[in-house]
Amino acid sequence: MNIKKPELLIPAGSLEVLKVAIDYGADAVYIGGQKFGLRAKAGNFTIEEMVEGADYVHAAGKKLYVTVNIFAHNDDLAGVREYFNQIKEAGLEEKIDAFIISDPGIFTLAKEIVPGIEIHISTQANNTNYLTYNFWYKMGATRVVAARELSLREIRTIRDNIPADMEIEAFMHGAMCISYSGRCLLSSYFTGRDANKGACTHPCRWKYSIVEEKRPGEYLPVEEDDRGTYIFNSKDLCMINYIPEMIEAGIDSFKIEGRMKTALYVAVVTRTYRQAIDDYYTSEELYRSRQDYYDEEISACTFRQFTTGFYFGKTDENSQIYDNNTYIKNYTYLGTVEDITDEGYLVIHQKNKFLVGDEISFMMFDGTNKDVRVEAIYDERMNSMDSAPHPKQLLYLKVSDNTDINKGMIIRSKHCEA
Ligand code: SF4
Known part of the structure; x- marks a missing residue:
């Protein structure tokens, strides 16, 4: 068994949720500032809230990461520069443990203005092979977040071909895109709100019909059952029953998705994954004996149906929910x-x-x-x-x-x- 316990990394969209995540067992929390982090609708932190959040996290001996993971256009660069300068002036260079960045331009500015903050490469950068990881290592990144589209076998191969001190972070739980992560224009196309700038309106969860080109305005239903179909609607990822496999693949940090989730959701998911990881490191027998309990606990929060995503090979029709887009909510x-x-x-x-x-x-x-x-x-x-x-x-x-x-x-x- 890999003796180093993986980090449990939890999202927070507000100070309230950040504190809940730490209190219920997170090893690290990731947040967005008010600019340039994906999830424009998430609460997001002011500079002052970041300082307070960092102090809370560090008082508990945990870590704080800040996302700056939009794909920047030319017009964004002056604002990114100003944002990094604000972070520096607020003394946050000593308080933020890492930025999560996807854009090489933003990477360059972070290195120039706040070189004391480590850089993790976001999943948005589609990190799918070990040469990519080695490239970012040489550039000075300390961690790369695996693309969601990798199998555990591919992650193991990456682990075997990168330096031992290069960390791999991978998603463990949460919503999945039906598109290739970070390469989706559905929201931009339908609503003008850019998923790659944090403003996704989630059209993949909408209900669709077919229109034949010579009959405009005539909507032909696509029916899975009497409620129609939601052809782009992915199930949520859940790997709580596969912790040994995730560790075996060489993953250092288990990431939970969802900077827009409620305090209740974050408490339930954090507490249950904390227990599952700790149980496994106590004994595999204990972990195996409590899987029904983990399932029951995880099901006690809002969720769609679950999938293991790409981790055991390519996804198929069972990875989607065709008949509705609603969340089940038990509490x-x-x-x-x-x-x-x-x-x-x-x-x-x-x-x-x-x-x-x-x-x-x-x-x-x-x-x-x-x-x-x-x-x-x-x-x-x-x-x-x-x-x-x-x-x-x-x-x-x-x-x-x-x-x-x-x-x-x-x-x-x-x-x-x-
Ligand atoms: S529309 Fe759906 S698939 Fe596309 S970025 Fe948004 S959540 Fe992902």
Whole structure:
């Protein structure tokens, strides 16, 4: 067994999610700044938030990576230069552990302006062979993110043909593109919003019909069943049952996709992968014995159906979902414990409605869940309420048992909202 544990790398679209990722077991977090990182709709971090996030991550002994992975056009370059200068002036050269970059032009500017920050080459750069990895190594990159289209056998061959200190990062879990990653113009074509500048509108999830060229305006349905078909809609990647194979391929960092995901999703995925990795390094027998548990936990958050992507060879028709584009959602996110008063009230900002008398569940950091009953809800003036009508309202809660509940824990309820 490879004795070095792989890094568990988690996305965060906000400071709240960054803290959740660290509290639930991430080894490293990747975020986007407000400019030049893909995912324009993700919350994204201001320079000040990056400083606060970096301090939180480093206080826990973990790492922070920042994406700057658009494909830059000429007109973007002055802005990238200014952005790197802002990062330098804010003292972030000492606080960001690595940039994730795909464009050689941006790579050049990062080396010139903030040479103290390591560079990882983004999956957007389509890194598919060991000569590419060696090229980036010679250029000064310390890690390359594998293209999603590689098999584990190909990654093993790359590992065998690159320097031992060159790291390989690979996707472990999350949404897949139906196109070749980073080479998709569907969104630009339909909406003018460029996927390669972080503004994808996800047309691959839309429902399509066929039009015969001599009959414009006549939409011929493509039907998988009575709901039609979603011919471009990929299943999500999930490799939680293949951790030994991922380690065997020589991967150093297990990456979870999703900088636009909620705190609840990030908590569930981080905690479950943390347990699975740690279980495997305790004993393979323990890991094998708990696979149903991992599946059940992972299924407790929003997800599409799952696939192993390209890792065991080429994908086929089973990698897609033809009959719908909806997420299955088994739990509702109610809030995060922000504080616990001396009198034992839990302080939260409500995310979704719940009532006095409801059964709610706390996601404990050790992997267990604690189910309790809501005994009382108070507003910020300590007026008693039956429920909290306003989203984001500050609440004080009394629950039937708050033993071992800590700051940062996610609260959820089992309301099915398929
Ligand atoms: S439209 Fe779909 S396949 Fe294309 S970049 Fe967006 S998510 Fe990926």
